[in-house]
Amino acid sequence: MATTNGVPSRRRPHVLVIPLPSRGHLLPLLDFAHRLSTRHGVPLTVAVTSSNLPLISAFLASTPLAAALPIEFPDASSPEHSSHRPPPGSHHALLAIHLPGFREPLLSWARSHPDPPTVVISDFFLGWAQHLADDLRVPRIVFYASGAFAVAALEHLWKGVLPLDPNSSPVVVLDSLPGSPAFPYDHVPSVVKKYVAGDPDWEFVREGFRLNATAWGAAVNTFDEMESEFLECLKRFFGHSRVWAVGPVADSGCRRAERSPEAEQLFSWLDACPPRSVVYVCFGTMYKPPPAQTAALGAALEASGARFIWAVGAGVAVLPEGLEERTAERGRVVRGWAPQVDILRHPAAGAFLTHCGWNSTLEGVAAGVVLLAWPMMADQFIDARLVVDLHGAAVQAAEGAAAVPDPGTLARVFADAVDGTKWADVRAKASALAAAAAEASEEGGSSWVALDGMVKELETAYASPLPIDHR
Structure with missing residues (x-):
């Protein structure tokens, strides 16, 4: 790392954004990225499939420091890559299974870029992005497009999922969460039920959530006044305080095309x-x-x-x-x-x-x-x-x-x-x-302050000697 008078120089901030190519996940992550870039002057590169390029045109037009990095699914006609191409209409969790093939192209791009990324921000279904961040020796922030209650419930369930039995436990009690909420088994999140049913593809999904728990930080599309107890839960589950409620992030201005x-x-x-x-x-x-x-x-x-x-x-x-x-x-x-x-x-x-x-x-x-x-x-x-x-x-x-x-x-x-x-x-x-x-999103509100705090901690992280300590 370059130094000035023996002091490590601050690396220029540059965020690599990796969305899940599904509209319901892509748009809120872009909303968050827009807010991060326009408020704090942070350059962004968004990895996006060619089929989703039209979806980000309004975002690019309203976010001057953002650029698109088109990336293609591996050629389905190639035997070694055919398993990476998602079938039409894939559930978004199953879609994530086909995306680790992006890791090598993204790594190659980052290593050859004159201004390599200093931060990776990815959707929470893309746990494999943790390996990419580790390869690049930069911090990763997981963006959760789900609420803190749901994320905390998933963390509880993944930790205790092996003994979960719908026949012997028709009601599931989340006793590590505030108030010990209980749900009928039918109301347990689908990703967990699919795993319990023994579908091998869903082992990959569970591993992705495990990797998320090791990430440097988490940004959640919620606000303190709505889910403060569950945000505290996530800090306890992840073992650090780098959990930021940054929502609501919905910004029709960076989504709007001509009516x-x-x-x-x-x-x-x-x-x-x-x-x-x-x-x-x-x-x-x-x-x-x-x-x-x-x-x-x-x-x-x-x-x-x-x-x-x-x-x-x-x-x-x-x-x-x-x-x-x-x-x-x-x-x-x-x-x-x-x-x-x-x-x-x-x-x-x-x-x-x-x-x-x-x-x-x-x-x-x-x-x-x-x-x-x-x-x-x-x-x-x-x-x-x-x-x-x-x-x-x-x-x-x-x-x-x-x-x-x-x-x-x-x-x-x-x-x-x-x-x-x-x-x-x-x-x-x-x-x-x-x-x-x-109020949370206004200047001085809880989500405004959380985003500012996240940027300040990131500045400290990417100014420090690497490798980053992810814990």
Whole structure:
């Protein structure tokens, strides 16, 4: 290392960002990277597959110090690389299994670059990035696109997963977490259940989480006022204090592409709606509801009398016959990608029927709408527990991927959610949590201070003689 008067010189900061090439993981990591770069003048290089390059165009345009590093999946026609190419529609955890083939190209790029990276920041499903950081002798920060409660639950479960038996333990107690929360086995995160079922691919996923626990630091897309107890848990589990709550990170400015005519029409319609009068319905980008669920949901929206936006994504080919025509005055159906952050932040949005994926949960919390929780899989039952039971800012509407709720009951939930005279306590708690989220991200707020603290500790780390002590 170069020295000045015998004192080690500070290496120029340069962050290599490695996202999981899945929209729900890629976008929040880019939001975080944008905030890091624009606030602190940190240059970034984002490793991105060519298929995801269009997704980062708005990010690159709004982040002057960021550059893309296109990287390809190994050629599927090559026998030695065919196992690295993910099948179409892979679950994001299984997608991660195919990405360690990126390690060598990234290592070669870093070693030949005139300004090599001094920090690696990667998605939490990419535990193998720890080996890359070790090879480069730089600190790695794991970015958790899940909440602290869910991450702490996974850490507890991975440590005790071998004796976990759904037959003898129908209820799983997380006794190392505050309050010893208990969940039915069916509500345990999917990544753990897949491992317990004996699928060998999921051993790789577990090993990735083990590597995450050895990383230099962790940035979590949450805020202290929402999950302080669980953030303290993570510090205890990881054995250090370098755990930073940096959220909510959602930044529509670094995601926004030019609005389509359809989107313009949607927001013009929203502009004409009364405040807090619209129910927004979306189950994320990966979920494809079965026909019976679609029929029940459509019938409930129609019977509720409430204004609504139903973002069906690419998963619902056929809606209940005639629904759009019968509800044309008070409802809109969005096919494909919906500008969710902007919809939720619109003054007309009043409630959000959500699967409780963490991105959606936190975006709903930040917008101050009443969350109608319908958890289905993954960490969604944990997220629902957090907002429904621990914060009282949400109402349980249904649960389970196979659930087909009674349309009349669900219709009353929709109607009550946008009736300003009902659910006053839930509405007040949702507003208070939104205010806390906004305050956390403002100058001097907890997440603002955490990001500043992270940068200062990084500056100390990459100015020190290497190798880095990851513990």
